[in-house]
Amino acid sequence: MTPSRRRKKKSSSSKAGPARRRRPDRSRSTIPSRTAAGRAPTPTGQIQIDLGALRRNASALNSLIGPACELLAVVKADGYGHGMIEVARAGLAGGATRLGVTTVAEGLALREAGLGCPILVMGVMDEAEAPDAVTHRLTPVICRDSQLEALTKAVRTTTRKPAAIHLKADTGMGRLGLPPEECLSLLERARLAPELRVEGIMTHFAEADAAESAYTAEQLDRFRALLNRIAPNRPERVPFIAHAANSAALLTRPESRLQMVRAGLALYGLLPSPSCRGIVELEPVMRWTTRIAHVRRLPAGRSLGYGRTFTTKRPSLIGLLPVGYASGYSRLLSNQAFCLHAGGRAPVVGRISMDLTMIDLTGHPMAQIGDEVVLLGQQERDRVTAEELAAWAQTIPYEITCSAGSRTARRYVESPMTGRRG
């Protein structure tokens, strides 16, 4: 993938009121001793999350889908590694009307943080979690009868108000959901229960990011056929929120947007595939930096690190970074990735180990201990993208942000609009 050259992104840290006492400002800068993600403060780096960018991404997606369609912000998995609560707030501020999580526990964490909007629990709700789901007005996605029964019972013993549910049809993903015919009969049973209110019906695409594939259109056809059975000849009038599209589908297949879209990756300023380029301008939200912990001058012919997978070909300046695969910098990036130092690219050399990564700074003779190194994001005129890291590590950008800086402190900032890309 060609490195993209971009204008320098000016970031201003968020407003922090004048501190009277010497207490850490925890309002915006998250450097707690323990967080939901179990991150402890380390001197080894920083994850910077640009909430301004996230809000603008939500707003751009909202404009794209138009007023007839709702935007659900997918904030599961700790907001794809960006911090669930903070990105949820920013997504809602940008126009999302609902949030999507995987587990009841994630939904409860959002409620505890004071978020009152509808929250869709898209994973498998355990029947034992039904009372919590009902009490805290979470909206589970249903895929079996025992969940209906558990929810009905929970409503009777707690709120006594109908609980909203969404049903999931499997139109070809082959993972969660019921085949359309069984989904219809589950719908009939759900509609008979006064304790339940069927609010939505959904499906999920298996390869919406594959531009040439006909499979997504086939899945959408199957989903439309199901809606047609519910509201014959007027599927757009189905009395539920019908939703199918993830980021790739909402960007590349407008016909799949229906009444609501569920946007994850695009919200974080990333694209599921090159076919999604040029549709809407999005800004990457995450920046991951570290500092040079040590430098060494080595002669030519010296092997580096475990397995001796790299040998210096010339007298070399080698920098040691205090991050490794335990911090989420994948071992698969060994001898593959580049990071940024002083605005230029420096290659990762040798095996990435648990806590240390070596980079070749021979082309950066002024490099010093303490210098900033960017693992992900912009520095001066260059940017390492999550998509690039994903290609180097033979994975997808989702996995990059989910694991990035897994033991690194997060800092939340609000930047002016400068880092756009389409």
Ligand SMILES: Cc1ncc(COP(=O)(O)O)c(C=O)c1O
């Ligand atoms: C059911 C469901 N909908 C929507 C999404 C969001 O997908 P994306 O991040 O590609 O927008 C996910 C994410 O995996 C999902 O599981």
